[in-house]
Every structure is written in structure tokens, then in C-alpha cells.
Amino acid sequence: MTWARIVAWRLAFAVPLLLAVTFGMFALAKASPFDPVRQYLGERAMVTSPEILAEIRANWGLDEPLIQQYVTWLGNLLTGDLGESRSLRLPVAQVIGERLGWTLLVVACALGVMLAAGLVLGTLAAWRRDSWVDRLITGTAFTNEAAPVFWVGLLAIWVFSVTLGWLPAGGLTDAASATVTLPDLARHLVLPVAVLAFSQSSWLLLFVRESVIGVLREDFVTGARARGLRERTVLVRHALRSALLPFITIMGARVPELVTGAILVESVFSWPGVAGTTIKAALAVDFPLLAALTLLATVAVVVGNLVADLAYTVADPRVRVLGVS
Amino acid sequence: MESATTQTTGSAREARGRRGGRYRLAFATLAVLVAAVVVVPLIVQLDQQLVDLRAAGLPPSPAHPFGTDEVGRDVLVRSIYGLRVSLLIGLVAAVAGVTVGGLVGLVAGAVGGIADRLLMRVVDGFNSLPHLLFGIFIVALFAPSATAVVVSVAVTHWTTAARIVRSEVLSLRGRPFVDAAISGGSSRFRIVVRHFLPNLAPQLLLATVLMVPHAIWHETALSFLGLGLPAHLASLGNMINDGQRSLLAGDWWSSLFPGLLILVPTLAVSGVAQYVRDRANPRWRSELVL
Numbered sequence: 001m002t003w004a005r006i007v008a009w010r011l012a013f014a015v016p017l018l019l020a021v022t023f024g025m026f027a028l029a030k031a032s033p034f035d036p037v038r039q040y041l042g043e044r045a046m047v048t049s050p051e052i053l054a055e056i057r058a059n060w061g062l063d064e065p066l067i068q069q070y071v072t073w074l075g076n077l078l079t080g081d082l083g084e085s086r087s088l089r090l091p092v093a094q095v096i097g098e099r100l101g102w103t104l105l106v107v108a109c110a111l112g113v114m115l116a117a118g119l120v121l122g123t124l125a126a127w128r129r130d131s132w133v134d135r136l137i138t139g140t141a142f143t144n145e146a147a148p149v150f151w152v153g154l155l156a157i158w159v160f161s162v163t164l165g166w167l168p169a170g171g172l173t174d175a176a177s178a179t180v181t182l183p184d185l186a187r188h189l190v191l192p193v194a195v196l197a198f199s200q201s202s203w204l205l206l207f208v209r210e211s212v213i214g215v216l217r218e219d220f221v222t223g224a225r226a227r228g229l230r231e232r233t234v235l236v237r238h239a240l241r242s243a244l245l246p247f248i249t250i251m252g253a254r255v256p257e258l259v260t261g262a263i264l265v266e267s268v269f270s271w272p273g274v275a276g277t278t279i280k281a282a283l284a285v286d287f288p289l290l291a292a293l294t295l296l297a298t299v300a301v302v303v304g305n306l307v308a309d310l311a312y313t314v315a316d317p318r319v320r321v322l323g324v325s
Numbered sequence: 326m327e328s329a330t331t332q333t334t335g336s337a338r339e340a341r342g343r344r345g346g347r348y349r350l351a352f353a354t355l356a357v358l359v360a361a362v363v364v365v366p367l368i369v370q371l372d373q374q375l376v377d378l379r380a381a382g383l384p385p386s387p388a389h390p391f392g393t394d395e396v397g398r399d400v401l402v403r404s405i406y407g408l409r410v411s412l413l414i415g416l417v418a419a420v421a422g423v424t425v426g427g428l429v430g431l432v433a434g435a436v437g438g439i440a441d442r443l444l445m446r447v448v449d450g451f452n453s454l455p456h457l458l459f460g461i462f463i464v465a466l467f468a469p470s471a472t473a474v475v476v477s478v479a480v481t482h483w484t485t486a487a488r489i490v491r492s493e494v495l496s497l498r499g500r501p502f503v504d505a506a507i508s509g510g511s512s513r514f515r516i517v518v519r520h521f522l523p524n525l526a527p528q529l530l531l532a533t534v535l536m537v538p539h540a541i542w543h544e545t546a547l548s549f550l551g552l553g554l555p556a557h558l559a560s561l562g563n564m565i566n567d568g569q570r571s572l573l574a575g576d577w578w579s580s581l582f583p584g585l586l587i588l589v590p591t592l593a594v595s596g597v598a599q600y601v602r603d604r605a606n607p608r609w610r611s612e613l614v615l
């Protein structure tokens with residue numbers, strides 16, 4: 001019952017949001033000073049006859065009113081037709097289909113590493129509060145919050161690829177190989193995943209630390225200690241567990257940052273995913289591709305929030321049983 | 326009991342001293358950076374086209390403390406010019422963002438009702454967009470330029486200020502002096518201008534200061550991706566982008582130092598902001614010491 005209500009509530013917000021975002025994109029494109037046809041033809045625009053230019057314009061429906069263009073795009077979208085990428089000369093759906101998997105792979109691995117590292121280090125820092133361990137961990141996390149992820153990525157390339165020569169500097173596979181093999185892929189995956197996880201983990205770590213410090217003052221923790229439970233049991237089963245509740249919601253709200261991180265990491269490491277493709281689409285002013293990718297990112301944010309809400313009902317029985325939210 | 330008390334006050338004093346030192350460091354760093362950005366351009370002219378291939382790719386040395394880039398330009402001088410550009414853009418974007426956000430928050434808080442609910446849904450909507458992606462979209466469709474960067478940062482970052490101002494206005498509305506002004510016959514406009522704005526000023530200032538590093542981050546990220554400032558301009562993002570090629574050849578200095586000049590001011594600003602917050606809310610400060 002609660003689940004259905006949460007999903008309905010989220011959808012009631014998501015549908016107008018997605019409509020507003022997509023319409024906003026079209027309005028911006030209409031106001032753009034660029035001529036997409038000239039962009040598409042490049043130097044050939046000089047030697048192409050005006051009739052053909054006009055024909056392409058008509059084909060793309062560029063001279064139709066804004067609403068007309070938008071409704072056409074929306075109709076095509078609902079039938080699964082995302083249009084054709086103007087820079088790659090391929091259907092947008094195909095471009096995304098080929099690359100989405102690689103992005104999901106990096107992001108999923110990074111999320112796993114980030115959760116493990118953030119929880120362990122955050123709890124450790126809270127437990128040993130104000131010790132040198134805590135100062136080292138929180139100091140690094142604060143500094144990392146202020147460091148641009150693309151710069152961290154470049155430094156990682158310098159240390160691990162250029163100086164030490166342990167890992168490849170970028171790409172999906174070695175330039176020489178034509179097929180993707182698992183060991184090769186794993187080697188290429190290490191740096192992007194590590195950098196993305198590192199850049200995203202500092203807020204989580206600081207959050208877990210604050211939260212565990214707060215819970216460690218609670219009566220039930222004192223009670224557990226007084227009952228003679230082992231410190232590890234108190235820390236993990238009692239303190240960390242109740243410190244994690246608010247974190248689920250915040251996790252959902254962090255999806256935009258994750259998308260941003262993925263865009264930068266994929267371009268630093270020339271990773272062939274959808275996030276890095278966004279930059280190529282932007283540099284080529286490839287509107288159909290850019291629009292589809294922006295829509296995809298917004299959907300990811302909406303889904304992230306929804307999953308966080310649902311996970312909260314699983315984690316906190318009070319929400320499930322009493323319907324408190 | 327006696328010893329326990331002295332122990333707490335002792336550690337509290339120590340903690341306060343440590344924080345005080347950190348604040349002083351933050352202020353000093355920021356002062357040095359601002360001074361460098363103002364003074365250095367008066368002493369050293371940056372000739373954008375100055376290419377000296379004999380001095381290309383030199384590692385840090387007394388003559389070039391940050392080394393030289395792949396075409397022989399001094400990285401220190403260029404970094405300071407880049408920082409100047411970034412700070413300027415960051416400041417303009419932050420002021421623009423806080424102005425827009427402040428107005429929205431003020432209207433939402435002061436008018437209330439449907440306007441409030443509608444505006445807050447718009448804020449939620451903007452918050453669920455990946456900021457950088459939205460910035461990329463705007464900059465891509467309007468030729469990359471400083472204006473496009475400022476607009477894209479302001480458009481994606483006004484929401485924080487709107488939230489802060491709205492909640493502050495809501496709490497101000499219930500205060501006795503506002504009731505007194507209303508019963509004294511003040512107009513809505515007068516209440517906003519004479520009673521709300523002066524009380525909001527510290528919050529607005531803090532929001533602006535805190536937004537500058539965000540704006541700098543966005544500017545450098547966009548420039549790094551090739552979507553920000555024109556490539557020939559010395560900007561921190563452009564420099565890191567240029568440095569990428571030399572980095573693969575092992576020349577670390579042309580990427581490391583411009584990045585440090587993004588990192589250090591960001592840390593300094595957050596230190597200063599913490600100090601302001603600490604001063605503004607003494608109760609919070611005493612809780613922290615406990």
C-alpha cells in the first residue's frame with residue numbers, strides 16, 4: 001500500500017519534471033544562434049546549393065513552430081524513435097544502446113567501492129574520533145571534496161600509468177587488440193572506477209562519521225556497552241545500523257553528482273560510455289543526441305530518488321507499518 | 326570529578342585553538358591569493374602569444390617556480406592570470422545566482438500560499454538536474470564564452486540561495502518586530518525592504534562566498550572539457566586541458582599547479598565560511614566545543 005503511494009507520488013512529480021526539462025531543451029535549441037544544418041554539413045555547407053539546405057531544414061522540421069517540433073519529438077520518443085545523431089550519423093537509440101552498458105559497469109563498480117570504503121573509513125573515524133587516524137581520514141576527505149575530479153584523474157594517470165606503468169591511461173582495451181577480453185577490460189577499469197569512487201566517497205565518509213558520532217552518544221549504545229557486548233558488535237550492529245537510515249535518502253539525492261562525476265571521469269579516461277559521449281555531442285552541437293542523453297540523465301535522477309524512497313521503507317519498519325514518512 | 330572538569334576545558338581550549346589556527350590560515354591564504362591576483366598582473370605582462378620553444382617543458386626551477394608548459398610559457402604567471410579569470414567569473418556567477426535565488430526565496434517566503442508551493446516545486450525540479458550536464462547543454466547551444474559560463478552556473482545554482490532565504494523569511498515573519506510593523510500599518514514592500522532584507526544580509530553574504538568555489542569548479546570543468554572559455558585564454562581549466570598532453574610525456578607540473586590553484590582557494594573559502602558561521606551562531610560554537 002505504502003509502496004504504491006510512494007511510486008504514485010514520485011510519478012506525479014516526475015512526469016511534469018520530464019516534460020518541463022525536455023520542453024526547456026527545445027526552447028533553448030530554438031533560441032540558439034547556431035544553424036544546425038551548417039553545423040551538420042561543415043565545410044560542405046559552402047558548396048551545397050541553397051535548395052538542398054532548405055530541403056534538409058524542412059526534413060528536420062527546423063522552421064516549424066517550437067510546439068510543433070516538440071510534439072513531433074515527443075510522439076517519436078513514445079514510439080521508441082529517438083531520432084538520428086547528426087555527428088555520428090547513427091540512430092540515437094543505437095548510440096546509446098552500444099554505450100550505456102559501459103557507463104553502467106563503471107558506475108556500478110564505483111558505487112560498490114565507494115560504499116565499502118565510505119562505511120568502513122567513516123565508522124573508523126567516528127570510533128577513533130580526534131585521533132590521528134580520524135584527522136588523517138577527515139582531512140583527506142575535506143581536501144578531496146575541494147579537488148576537481150578531472151584533476152584527480154589526471155594525477156592518477158600520471159602516478160599509475162606514466163610514472164609506475166602499472167595501469168593503462170585510458171580506453172576500453174589495448175589499442176592493438178580488436179576484441180574485449182576480461183583481464184584486459186579489468187585492467188582498464190581500475191583507474192576510472194577508483195577515481196570515480198574516490199571523488200564520490202568523501203561526502204559519504206564524512207556523513208557516516210557525523211552520523212555514527214551522533215548515535216554513539218545515544219542511550220541504547222551505552223546500554224549495549226553496559227551489557228558487556230563486544231565493541232565491534234556495538235559499533236556495527238547497533239551504532240552503524242541506525243546511523244545509516246538517513247543515508248539512504250541522501251544517496252538517492254546524490255545521483256546528479258554521480259552523473260557529473262561519470263561525465264568527467266569518462267572524458268579523462270576516454271571511456272566509451274554514454275556520459276563521455278555527452279561531451280562529444282555538445283562539442284558537435286548534435287541536438288538529437290544531446291537531448292536524448294540529457295533526458296536519460298534526468299530519468300536516472302528520478303529513478304534514483306524513487307529507489308531511495310522504496311529502500312527506506314524496507315530499511316525502516318516504522319515507515320512501512322505506520323506509514324510515517 | 327575535579328580532574329575530569331579540567332580535562333574537558335583543557336581539550337575544549339585546545340580544540341578552539343586548533344580551529345582558530347585553521348581560520349587564520351584560511352584567511353591568510355585567501356589574502357595572499359587575492360593579493361597575487363591583483364598585484365602580479367601589474368608587474369608581469371602576460372603576452373598570450375609568447376611562445377619560447379627553447380624554454381619548452383622545463384621542470385620547476387628558481388627561474389620558473391611552476392615550470393614551463395609545452396610551448397615555453399611560464400606556468401606560475403599563467404596560473405595566476407588563470408586564477409584571476411576564474412575568481413572573476415566565479416564572483417560574477419555567484420552574485421548572479423544569489424540575486425536570482427534570493428528574489429525567488431523572498432517572494433516564496435513573503436507571499437506564501439500557492440506561489441510558495443509552486444516556486445519550491447521549481448526549485449526541486451532544478452535540483453534534480455545534473456548541474457554540469459545542464460551547463461554543458463547551455464554552453465553547447467550558445468557559443469562557448471565567459472557569458473555562457475556565468476549564465477549556466479547562475480541558472481543551475483540559484484536554488485540553494487532560494488531555499489536559505491525562504492526559510493529565513495518564514496522564521497522572520499513570526500518575529501514580534503514584524504508583527505509590530507504590520508500593525509503599525511507598514512506596506513508589504515516596506516516590510517520586505519526595511520525588515521527582511523537587513524536581517525537576510527549575513528545569510529546572503531555567506532551564500533555568495535560559498536557559491537564562489539562552486540562557480541569556479543564549474544568554470545574550470547567546462548573549460549577543461551573544451552566547452553568553457555576560448556582555448557587561447559589563460560584559465561585554470563584550459564591550462565589543465567593543455568597540460569593533459571605533456572602529462573602523458575611525464576611533465577606533471579603543467580597540470581598539477583593549476584589544479585592546486587583550484588583546490589587551495591576552495592579550501593580557504595570553506596575555512597572562512599566556517600568562521601563566519603561560527604561567529605554568527607555562538608550557541609552552535611559552544612555545542613561544538615562540548
